[in-house]
Amino acid sequence: MPMSSSNKTISILNYLFATLCGLISAFFVFYTIRLLYVTQGLTVIRTGGQGTYIGAVAFPVLAVLFGIISWRLVKSVHRNKEKQPK
Numbered sequence: 001m002p003m004s005s006s007n008k009t010i011s012i013l014n015y016l017f018a019t020l021c022g023l024i025s026a027f028f029v030f031y032t033i034r035l036l037y038v039t040q041g042l043t044v045i046r047t048g049g050q051g052t053y054i055g056a057v058a059f060p061v062l063a064v065l066f067g068i069i070s071w072r073l074v075k076s077v078h079r080n081k082e083k084q085p086k
Contacts, residue, residue: 011077018073021066028063035059 035055039045045052 007080011080014073014077018070018077021070021073025063025066025070028059028066032056032059032063 032055035052036042039052042052042056
């Protein structure tokens, strides 16, 4: 039995959101690496730049969270496809 149109739409939306979350995760990975490079491993920070430490914690956490969300969305689509009768 083929997938219903609503299931197909949900699968497409899940893939789109997974792609978006994956791109956001990649951005935060890039920005974490950039932060560490620019601050030379958090050793050179300009006066009043204590927000750097917040970024050093927040950016990797956000990268992991968006990566997990993306992974779970893709897995849910595959899980739903396996449940469909053939």
